[in-house]
Each structure stands twice: as C-alpha cells, then as structure tokens.
Amino acid sequence: MSEPAPAVVTRRKGPRVAIVHYWLVGMRGGEKVLEALCRMFPEAELFTHVYVPDRISPALNAHKVHTTRIARLPFAPRLYQKYLPLMPRALEEIDLTGFDLVISSEAGPAKGVIAPPDAPHLCYCHSPMRYLWDQYHVYRDGAGALTRALMPYLAHELRQWDVTSAARVDAFAANSGHVAARIRKYWRREAEVVHPPVAVADFAPVAAGEVGDFYLWAGELAPYKRPDLAVEAFTRMGKPLVVIGGPDKTRKALAAQAGDNVRFLGQVPFPTLKDHMARCKALIFPGEEDFGIVPVEVMASGRPVIAYGRGGALDTVRDGETGLLFREQSVEGLTDAVARFEAAGLDRLPPEPLVAHAARFDEGAFRAGILRLLAGQGVAPGAVEAAPGRKTG
Template structure:
C-alpha cells in the first residue's frame, strides 16, 4: 500500500552514469523511499541531493581510505550488514558488489537488481589485483562471503542476459532479466543539432573539437566510460596512439592519471560533462569505441539514439544492445590488432553504417524504454506495494534531476600560490618556513585558511598549490587532503609570471577550457560567503566567455601606496547581486598623492591578484605577449607526466625569464579581454606585522595578542608570544610590535617596521645569518 515504507540500497553514491539513471527512475517510482548507501559524496553526486539518504560508518572514514575501493572493501560487508530494515516492507538493492548483503527480517521483501556479480572477486579479479595486495586466503574468504550474501535476496533480477549467466555461474541462482530504462523522451529533448558555431558559443569547452589548424572540422572517435581497469581503455589508447585518428575520452575513475600519461597528442579527455554536451559529442563522433566486456552497454544505446554507431568487443551486454551492421560492428578479440582492424573496417563502411544507425538506432532503443522497465517492476512488486499514480492511473511524474554537476558548487579549479618568503613577518617567517605555513591566525596557517574558504564548493582534487620544492613536506603536512599530484613545485624561486605559466600549463593538460581561479595563500578574507559567491558567478561567466579574464578586486578602504589598483568603468551587468564592470587598465603601486586621487575618484579598486579565467586564455596570452616565457615553458610541459619531467623542470626552469605577471601579461591586456568585479570581501594582505594587526583589530588603539601575555597601560600594539613556558609582560607601551620565538625576540615601534626588513637582509654573511 502507499503507506508502506520502501528502501533503495546502492553500493555508493559518488558518481554519475547509467546505473545512477536507474536509481533516479526508482526515485520517480518511489518518491518517499529512503536510499541507503555506504557513503555519499554530494560534490560528485549532486544529482542525488534531493534524495532521502542514510549512510554507513564508511562515510566517516578518512577520505583517502574511503575513496580507494580496493583498500576499503574489507569494511563494506560490515557496513551493509549494519543497516536496520525492520520498519521497511520492501527493500530493493541495486548492486555490482556489496549492497545485496543487507540483512532483512522475513516480513521484509528483498529484491535485488543485479548489475553483475562482484566483478573484482569473480569475473575481473585479474584486472583489479595485478599485484598480491591481499592474501589469497583472504580473497577466498571474501568470495565465500559474497556467495553467501547473494543467497539473501528473496528474488534476483539481472540487468542483462550476460549478468543473468554470471549470476548462475558464480552465485548458483536463477534470475530474470529486466533491462535498465532508456528515457527516450529525455534524450530527445537534447537531440537537436545546431550549427557548430552556435554550439561553441553555448558550450565553449568543446571548441577544441570544432576546427583543426586548417579550419576543417575535426573528426574523432569517442569513448564514454568509467576509467577503471576492467574497462580496457588502455587498449584503445594504444591503438589510437598509432593511428592518425583523434580520440575523445569522456569519464573519470581510478585509472585516469595512468591513461593520460600514456596518451598521445591526438587523444583528448573530458570529465564532469553534462548530458547536453554528451549529446553533441555523440552526434558528431565517427563511432563509439567499446573495448570492454559490458554488463549491459547503456552507453551504446545513448550513442545509437544520436546516430553514432558502436565498434564493440564481441562479448557481454553489447551483444544485446548493438545490432551488427545496423547500429555497429564487433571485433572478436580483446587485442590491439583486433580493434585496429575493426577501426580500419569501419573506415570502409562508415557512410553506410552511420546511415543505418541513424535509421535503426532510435528504433532499437525502444526495446529498453523507461516505460517497459517501470511496468516490469510494477508487475514484480504489485503484491507488495502500490505505485503513486494520477487520477488516470498513470505513474506520477517527478521533476527530472539528470544534471550530474547540479551540486551548487563551483565547476572550476583553483591554484593557490604559496611560494613567497615573507621577510616582513620576521622572525616568525623564515626562509625554511615562510609566513604562509606559520600559525598567524588562531591555530591555522594562512595557507590552510586559503584552502578552507574554498570548501565545500571545491573538491580537494580541484585545488592546486603552487610553491617552491623546498616546502613540499610543509604543504603535505598541513594539507594532507590535497593530492600530491596537485602540488606544482618550482625547483627554484622565480617571480609570478613563470610560476603561473607552469601551473596553468599543467592544468591545461586536463581541461584547457575549464574555469580556473588564481588565488594567494597569505591573505585574510573575512566575508567568505561573498567570496564564494563571486567565484561561482565568475566561473559561470567564464564558461560563457572563455576568452576573457575576470579580475576580483576590492573596494579600497583607504589610499594605500602598498597595493596596485585596477581602473574600472561602467557596470556591464549584474548576476545574483554581483556586478561586472568594464576594464580600463592596471596601475602599479602609486605614490601618496596618486593613491589619494584614485581613492577619491571611486573608479579604482585594489588589485588583489585574484582572477578567474581559463588555462587556454592564459597560455594564448603568454604566446602573444610573452613568447619567450611561453616557448621555454612549452619545452618543460612537453615532458609532463614522463619520468624525465623532474629533471627537465630542474634544468629548464632556470632559463625562463624572471618577471612579474603584471608586467608580462596583465598590463598589456586589451580592454575588451577583461571584466572587473568590485566587492567588499573583508580582504587583508597579512604580509607584515602591522598589516596583521590592522586585519585583526576592531579599532586602531586595540592590542592584538597571542600566547601568554600580561599588559598594563598598553595601547595599539601587537604582542605575539610563541613560547608556552614564557610570559611577556608589558607596561606603559604604545604602538609596539613584539614577537617572541624560540631563538629571536623582535621589539620595534610600528612605524619602524620597514627598517626591520633591511636589518634582516644585513644578517647575510654574519654570525646572525642562521636566524634569517
């Protein structure tokens, strides 16, 4: 009945693909159902944000363990067995691994929708365990446990005949086939094919596929897949590395870095792609390449619907979805030679095959319609539960939620630059441990705070740190969540232009047209919610206008002579309360008179060094405006991902011209290439003790203290004590800076602080050099 409680159980909610479309169909069927899963990542599975979700203890394991399937799978049996379904009348487990292992009482009916038996224990164990990571006896124990768990469902329905045969082979259980749902109505809404010039305006990151260097539209083959070992994507890459044809790979997974490393220049990767973009890719691809043995082959149905034939391995679910000669062709062996011959055969028949696919593809997918799927499951569970219907008896429609990145976060990357030495914050900031790694504010460094204010809108894997190789261990210690591959480390200290060229060039290897934010590690931002909003709005604008740069500036609080300024013009438009202004020019640090003029005019904003653009825009700017830097950086980047890269970086980076990014690029930009956002984000550059005091004080005569400090009749001073066993006592002091570290005590008047930098520099070559 309608008041009966229903649960849907899935292995993990952390991605988007064909199975996730099945889950959303179940959501349409059972809008009040509770979804149980081992863990839920809202950043990677934004499509599930409206579901009622319950997770297991795995949700709270360290991310590095949780997201490594192989390292964490010993936990999964206990995770799913820990769920309590006593209050539920019907439970549907959707699984390719552990979800079927739930334990239910006799009153609760458990139906399993089997995608495949646990592949890394049975059909594809060699693909996952190329090394003896686990003891053979332990793997045998897991297989016996998995076999026992497969006996728990009251009934099993398999996703395909292939999965049905595996179920019988490995689990010794009979099952019936219910093919997964293909939503023709939804995909038809995306099947219009505009002219390429209109497409590129709408989806800029596909621009690289629009034309080659001769102005001719590029022809490409397509792979759409999870990038996992059993998918055999490396097989296709090895083949296309030897061909002249382009290959586009869409997907994410544990093998991504390895696959990128072995790919040639004719192979392009896309990830976090929308269904609209995917539809365009299918429509214009030569053919879909399927080198893997599929459980079902949902991707081939998507391709056929858009008139794209498949070149598929002749085994598994593809035999049920691809029609030889009408919607695709097969190759017999999972080998480079067999796939290459299939591609060559396709070249001879492609016009006829593409015509046949456009003719038969949409008709073929009707066999797997969403309506058929719903009716089949309706018949299965009709005695257990009623489905919600309208007055005419039709299934009630739920608003579609098929946007894989509809997560409210920023679809972009961020580079935080953290390579400065910070001599103005001596004696806390030293060469071996600069200011960005020291605890200036509370118990966190400014680098940690810079990363923290990007969360949760950014994923850790989308945050890059640019710094000096000397500080690698400090970064890893303070930010263990950031992947080590995201640390872009200079072999020697350079100005900002070479650092940006290197960092942006590396990110461009992944996605040259995805928005990036350039940020700095030694700043304080108090209005974090405004800052995050600006990044989101700027990212969306750059997605529409990838050939621009958006400066994020700050309304000046006073006429500063220590900051640069950006001259902005009239407001262009406003988005979600954030205004975009015309860009006029950049002004370096002015003298006192000019600074007052800027401040009083209301047309100048502080240049924070923050901006949002695309890697492609920055690289084009270097090629045009700083060709020497571009040429040297390209030589370095040509070796990225190869074993020789560290050595090449070490020898070639020193040859890159040492110049600021403002001088090399920003000061030369045309007005139409930039826009300006002017907002108050509570920003401060905490690059000196007096600046830190100003940022933290509520009024000018207030004292800012840290550690054990006792004061009487002291005003407008900063006293930082970093020794727990020592007390600093101050009496009758005004406008002082006192900093106590283990080996140095600094005592100075506020207005004398500029002299400290010169004093420290004079330590070089003396007995005090060890304190620098």
C-alpha cells in the same frame, strides 16, 4: 437516542520501501539507476555504507539516508573500499523492521541486509563483486604489497558470505545478459534481465551533412575500457579519433603514445559530449562492460557503434544493423573491424532505426521490468497495506 459512532476510515498507504545501495560517493551508472528507483518510490529511505552529500544529486539528497557504522570509521569517504571486509557485518546490523519492501542495488556489498520475514527483497545487480570473482586476479595484481598479501585470506571469507547472502534475496534483476550469466555462475541463482534506464531523450541526431569524419571514444579512461586499444589502432591507421574523458594522468600518458590524428579533449561539458556523439562517424567501444550506457547514448544520437563482442554490448548493439561487433580484443581485431565497417557502408546508416533501437532502453522499459518482478513477488506499488502493528491514518 444517541447517534451511531462515525465509521473509522483508515487510509491505505503505499509500501514502506528501503533501498540499499553500496556507497554514495559520486554519480555514476549505479547512482543513475538508484535515481530511477527513487522516482518509482519517492518516499523510500536509503541505506548505504558511506554518504557524501556534496557529491550526490539533489534527487538522492531529497531522501532520508541512513549510513552503516562504516561511515564512522577514519577517512571513510576516501578509504571506504579498504573497509570492505567489515561491510558484511555492517549490513547485517541494519534494522529494517517495519519495511514492506527491500530493494538492494548491488555492485559492492548491498544485498546482504536481513529483510523482515514478510518483506520481499529484490536485488538489482549491476555486477557481482568483480574483485572477488571474475576480476580477482586483475585487482590483486594491481594492488599494493600489503593488500596483495591479504587478499587470498580476506577474499576467501568474503566469497562465502557473498554466496550465502545471495540465498536471502527473493528475486534478482540483472542489468544485462552478461551479468545474469555471472549471477548464475557464482551465486547459482537465476536473474531476469532488466536493462538500466538510459536518458535517451537527452540525445538527438544532426542533419546528415553535419556528421564529421572522426571516430569517437568516450568514457572514463579506465584500463578495462581499453582506451589504449583504440588509441594504438587509430594511430596505426592514421584515421581521425577524438578521445573524451579523464582522469588527466591517464589522458596524458595515452597522448604521449598517440599520433597527431588522435585528439584528446579531456572531460568536457555535456553539450560538447552530446555534439560529438551526434557528429561522429561511429563510437569505438573496445572494452568488455557489464552493460555500457555510452553505446546506447550514441545510437540515440543516430550514430552506429563498433564494439567488442562480449559483455553488455551483446545486449545493445545489433551486428550489421546498429553497428558492428568484433570478436578479437586486439589492435588487429579493431583495425579489421573499422575496415569492415567502412566497406559495408555502416557509417551511412540512417539515424531513425538507431534512435528507435535506443528507445528500448529508456526509463519506461526499466520501470516496467522492475514492476514485473515485483508483481511476481506479490507487490503492487501504491496498494500495499501498512505492516501489522504500524499506525495508519
């Protein structure tokens, strides 16, 4: 009598995940979120328009990266944004057959991919494209003559595609309440707020006696972050301000207008930045940002924040508890805020509540939010069967 055939054991695999990111040409806030997603899905494959490995972290380079045809256009690593009108079609050409889950990381064109019928598509939105929507006129006014002439025609078509492609997404996560409101306004979709992960454990307070008498501005010296406002306000007040960040051209222009009480350190190593965050009297945050990681890093360092009361700061700064919010984005508004901050004794806040508040924005909170949204789409990472027709074993 023959022996029965052994049972065939099929090993269940985790989901095959595609993560779509707008472009990989440097490491900024969006790429830090991408790293966190890759830690959640270590076997994920990345899809992007342009990829420059030398500018990307080893954690991202460890993944298989696919590029669209944009990467094959002339000087794409440098001129990729000039090819924006070609990106919608390039996204729609991506073949995601066989993937169980699609996650798009959206601040430029990324969410417009066409997911397989049975694959949920979650979009983590850092911001709807600013140059099409709320910042359109700012970008157009600052563009060259040719771009300025073409923008009304190109932006019109891109807005139509942007809204249409939003309808393909199954669920949206927004990095702040500010971004969720813009998703609702421009795309008519609801989004759950999932704050981006902040490496709060990398920061720590110093002893009370080590805190200095200077205020701090830190970040990229971009116009929308309003470093000019901080420099002018502190020049008028004569109070010490340390400015950390580049590029050098902007730093030199601001330094030419600043008083002797304003020190510009340029771009500094992380230990120097960390030291100034822990020893500053407070962070000055006068810009309107979608989220803003720097205020959370400073609070994780045990120091308060004086922030313009719009945008992501409304999610991160508790007025009167972890800092102070001001409503008028002007030199007068900022100088008044500093006076109120000092009069209220907010520069003497104990560090422990600030550190505890900052901990709410760690990677664990981000991960929990993403998993909650995926569960709502019927996805349980690590327990999704392979798509039909794909060999398992």
